[in-house]
Amino acid sequence: MTSRRQRSARGSGPDLRAEILSSARELLADTGDVAAVSIRAIGQAVGVSAPSIYRHFADKDVLIEAVCEQVFTDMDHALADAVGDERPPLDRLLSYGMEYVRFARAHPEHYRIAMMQIHAEAQALDQTLANGAFVRLTALIQECMDTGLMVAGDPLAQSLEAWACAHGIASLQISKPWLPWQDQDVAARRLLRSALAGYCLIGRDVAPPEVIAWVNGD
Amino acid sequence: MTSRRQRSARGSGPDLRAEILSSARELLADTGDVAAVSIRAIGQAVGVSAPSIYRHFADKDVLIEAVCEQVFTDMDHALADAVGDERPPLDRLLSYGMEYVRFARAHPEHYRIAMMQIHAEAQALDQTLANGAFVRLTALIQECMDTGLMVAGDPLAQSLEAWACAHGIASLQISKPWLPWQDQDVAARRLLRSALAGYCLIGRDVAPPEVIAWVNGD
DNA sequence: TGTACATCAGTGAACGCGCGTTCACTGATGTAC
């Protein structure tokens, strides 16, 4: 690792760039601390002197931003895989939320980075709402409304709230893993299930029996 | 502020100590950045040289820990005031959650600090579960079970999950205030209400009518 | 009431550290003839 690096061929700039990015991610995940990810530390991990990093990134901000983008994309892909089957929308919504929580727990530092706000506000708003993961969430909520499980309303608002719910259980389990969770998945599922069931009650005089059955399902 | 400080009388050590603590809190709230709270910056805010802070705190860790304790205590007091009336337990639970969210939003940096884990795990576990705010939450859940609104179960597990829910909406509204929340209180209340209503459905064959009424109440 | 003195709250200068970044350089790589 620390040994002197073989000089790259002329056209192979992108290789080192990719190595720098992945070392930065690794460092972030291992140390669990953004402050520990210094230009020097990244250089050492890659096996390269600190200044040579500036051949590939204008400055540290640009590098960190690139790391965030990569993590965001990964999360997007992981969630895209979790949504595509033929089950009823409420079940898919629950699976989607659980996948979100699991991804966050599996990559706690990356999750924290991805949740960090580093863009300008307007840009961040666009990027968040147009983000694949969020668009799919809204579509699932819309589907629940279309099938009559939820009373039709503003799917954007309910999506934000559902996101907040999943974010809450994910981030609390990440930051306080020593709490008596018993089974983290069970706790997360019960919270998400209850909240979704509760949303199915809004605007109704009588609870649909299928919601009662669902919240007590397997 | 920056001008030379009048020397304190012999017995007035605690005064400067308190001033240091409150300046540290203020600095934290204003800058929104733990890294900006340096010994030098605190000294300047108080109007005292950096080394003199060491007369009152052994080192920076001790100082930050003291700030956390103070914030924790404040939050505890704010929540204690929110729980004491005669309404049904579900309403008090909702009020309690809303007060939690509002306190967090009103003191975002302090909230972040209070959520930070800086003690040893065992100590943190004890402190968290024995904390007044959490004890009151568990008691409220227990009350919901006693009155039959929720089916009797493990109040500790449900308390953790309720906490996660409130934490989620609070922290997302703090870190992404530019999202289209419309009204942050309305969003928070709808999420908390739905989750609590959902918990009332667990273990039942039929939804109690009062739960349906409650989730759609004012 | 007046004076000498001990205490100790607060100070200015300095320490070593790791940081992001710049700079003139080196020397392997690829190319032109």
Added chain:
DNA sequence: TGTACATCAGTGAACGCGCGTTCACTGATGTAC
């Protein structure tokens, strides 16, 4: 195929900075006589 040369990826040394912390000190405060 062989040689001179331009390119440019990566380097070592150094910069200025702010940090936490230490240290010998100063001088107002309070006390003992």
